[in-house]
Amino acid sequence: MKCDTYREQMSLWIDSQLTQDEIRRIEAHTATCQACRSALDALHRVDRLLVSAPMMSPAPGFSARFQVKLVARRRRRRTWAGVATLMLATLALLMGAIIVVGISGLALWQSLSASGLLTQGIGLLLDLGKALAASLRLTWLVIDALSRGLRHPLFIAYTVLTALLVVAWTQIVTRRVFARRPVTVNSHG
């Protein structure tokens, strides 16, 4: 047998997995093979180190902390279940709405195109557009005419005067209102 095989068996020996015969064979080999003897020593050292290591305990109150965690976990799961249900219901509602809109839209389209209403409707819409454009042009014409007429110096002077009077009156009125208010600044420190 090769050294590698003996060394594999040493690990089994430590775990009491070998027969007396196999143990004797390893002992015979290590008696003559220096390398395997020191390998066995090293394995025994590791074994002693592990065997002597204590079992570690958690800090006191472990199961109480577990109960707290379990309750929190359950509550979180319940919240998530609620949110998921809500989202599913919303999604279902949305899908329903899409289907309803689709079906009624299709029905509308069919009835419109079947009765020839659609072509008539488009024609009417075009007419409406034309009327809108015409009314816009009319408005522009009125504004244009007015501005031409109002450029007269007498009218401009009158407008400026009115504006000045309005400003003056506003100032007077606002000053009166503010003067009547009691002074509260710094009253609370």
Next chain:
Amino acid sequence: MNDDEQLWIGRARQGDDEAFSQLVEAYQRPVFNVCYRMLGDPAEAEDAAQETFIRAYTRIDSYDPNRKFSSWLLAIASHYCIDRLRRRRFSLVSWDDLPPWRWLPDPQPQPEEVTLRHEAQRHLHELLDQLPPDYRAAVILRYWHELSYEEIAEALNSTLPAIKSRLFRARQMLAQAAAQAESLPALKQPAFANGVEAL
């Protein structure tokens, strides 16, 4: 397994929380020990042990009563810690790159015995840290929890020959790491100590 335990397990399977908490009480120590030996940090071990019991609680229906309850629990703990170690390896900042504050002794003066024990556990964890997570799990289940080869194979979803060779390789790696640590004592000191000396 004693009769009380059988009773608790049966009642826990029917949704009795009181019975399950008896099981937590009874098995907190081995479960915590697996997590501590796997992860090497008390706070992480506490978290992993709690998670193990949460998983056991939610999967109690999948427990096979013909199996040892302790092996079933330790299997859950081992798998969870193996996953955690693998995730740790792929996370952006490796736990091992962090400053050595985890291993600093508490600021309060401690009896020499406690400090020595702390030192010994640290040394042991540094050795175990050299092993791949599934090797580490096999060693822990074998040494601290005295599971048979068959039970280890079942717990780690592996085969008997694979566990045999895993334990053999793990022991060789540990022997090598121990020899290296003895020949290079400077490496065992925390990094900050060297820094202080340099000042």
